[in-house]
Amino acid sequence: MEKIRNSILLEAILTAVYNVASRRTSSKFADEAVGSTIKTLEGKYDFLKFVEISKEDMAEGGFAVSVSSDIDTVNPAVIGKAIEALIRVVYNDMNEEAGLYFVNELKENAGKEITTKIVDCEVDLEQLQLEQHYSYRRRERKRAIAEATRIGKPSRKKPENLIGYTWGKVSYWKHEPGSKYCTLYDKEGNILDRLNLDRIIQNYVERLAGHIDVDPREIEKEISIHEKEYKLLKLLLERDMDAETAMHKLKISRDELNNIIRKLSQMEMLQYVDFHTVELTDVGIGYLSKKGPKK
Numbered sequence: 001m002e003k004i005r006n007s008i009l010l011e012a013i014l015t016a017v018y019n020v021a022s023r024r025t026s027s028k029f030a031d032e033a034v035g036s037t038i039k040t041l042e043g044k045y046d047f048l049k050f051v052e053i054s055k056e057d058m059a060e061g062g063f064a065v066s067v068s069s070d071i072d073t074v075n076p077a078v079i080g081k082a083i084e085a086l087i088r089v090v091y092n093d094m095n096e097e098a099g100l101y102f103v104n105e106l107k108e109n110a111g112k113e114i115t116t117k118i119v120d121c122e123v124d125l126e127q128l129q130l131e132q133h134y135s136y137r138r139r140e141r142k143r144a145i146a147e148a149t150r151i152g153k154p155s156r157k158k159p160e161n162l163i164g165y166t167w168g169k170v171s172y173w174k175h176e177p178g179s180k181y182c183t184l185y186d187k188e189g190n191i192l193d194r195l196n197l198d199r200i201i202q203n204y205v206e207r208l209a210g211h212i213d214v215d216p217r218e219i220e221k222e223i224s225i226h227e228k229e230y231k232l233l234k235l236l237l238e239r240d241m242d243a244e245t246a247m248h249k250l251k252i253s254r255d256e257l258n259n260i261i262r263k264l265s266q267m268e269m270l271q272y273v274d275f276h277t278v279e280l281t282d283v284g285i286g287y288l289s290k291k292g293p294k295k
Contacts, residue, residue: 004117006079007067010051013083013118014065016110017090020102022063025094031063037089040248045082047071080121085244087128092245103129124181127194131240145285165192228252229260233269236280237288 014034022030035053042048050068071079091102103125107115119125171187175197184192228250235241235249247257261278264270269284280288 004113005069006072006074006076007050007069009114009117009121010067010071010079010083011065012110012114013106014051014053014067014086015063016106016114017087018063018065019109020105021090021094024102024105027063029094033090033093034063034086037086037093037248040089041082041085041244044085044244045078047074047078048082076121080118080123083118083121084123084128085242087123088131088242089245089248091128091132092239092241093249101132103132122180124194127181127196130191130194145282145289228256229264232257232260233264233280233284233288236270236278237285 018030018034021033038048038051038053047070050071052066052068054064054066087103087106094102107125110118115125165184165186169186170184170192171189173182173184175182180196180198182195182197184195186192231250232246235246241249243254243257246252247254250257252260261270264284265278267283268281269287270278271281
């Protein structure tokens with residue numbers, strides 16, 4: 001296969017992201033989502049400054065991308081990280097079921113050649129697709145808890161397992177040399193989960209390095225939920241998201257996000273599902289249901 005330059009690859013994937021997002025929502029949403037996501041990610045991937053989006057004198061579809069050839073010297077693996085972050089942020093921005101099959105449609109729209117090149121850049125599209133489906137299942141669970149709280153019939157049962165399996169169900173796992181993912185299997189050989197080792201290690205270190213030995217019950221007495229913290233809880237009730245999406249939506253830094261997560265977990269409104277995933281607890285969902293819209 002002929003080598004595809006970084007600039008051509010990024011143009012193709014941005015166009016595909018726009019096409020799928022506009023079909024699933026609207027062209028206005030796609031314009032705003034793609035444009036604002038690129039600006040958000042520029043802080044981490046400065047080469048995105050070479051991306052230009054035009055809305056004038058364009059062909060049908062209302063969106064045209066041009067990427068400077070200066071980007072062609074960037075390591076393809078780094079380009080892949082930027083593409084993966086872009087896809088995550090955009091589909092996390094999409095409401096409800098609109099983003100459920102986003103990755104699948106993205107592959108179809110981009111075509112086999114571009115999809116293969118993306119995979120060569122270490123973007124795991126299969127992992128992204130799995131994340132979407134896990135996210136959808138957790139959203140349904142949160143809705144059920146919120147509705148039960150609203151009508152005054154909260155479940156007294158032990159909270160449902162948020163990841164859908166326990167350690168006892170894991171039969172074995174595989175990690176291919178050079179891959180950043182570890183795949184977990186059950187006794188029948190079915191895939192239970194695929195864990196991003198980069199994220200697990202990063203969040204493990206951040207979590208332990210920032211650990212504060214304080215009784216959560218004492219903290220709950222002394223502090224209140226502020227606007228950004230409330231917004232994060234609301235966002236997590238509506239959808240799952242990664243750190244980049246949360247920072248983008250709340251307009252905060254990584255340190256500010258870590259501090260908010262630490263505070264809310266100490267108040268028992270968030271809990272760690274694993275080293276790289278936090279989830280609303282029943283306490284957090286119940287709080288939002290009782291609190292109602294915040295002015």
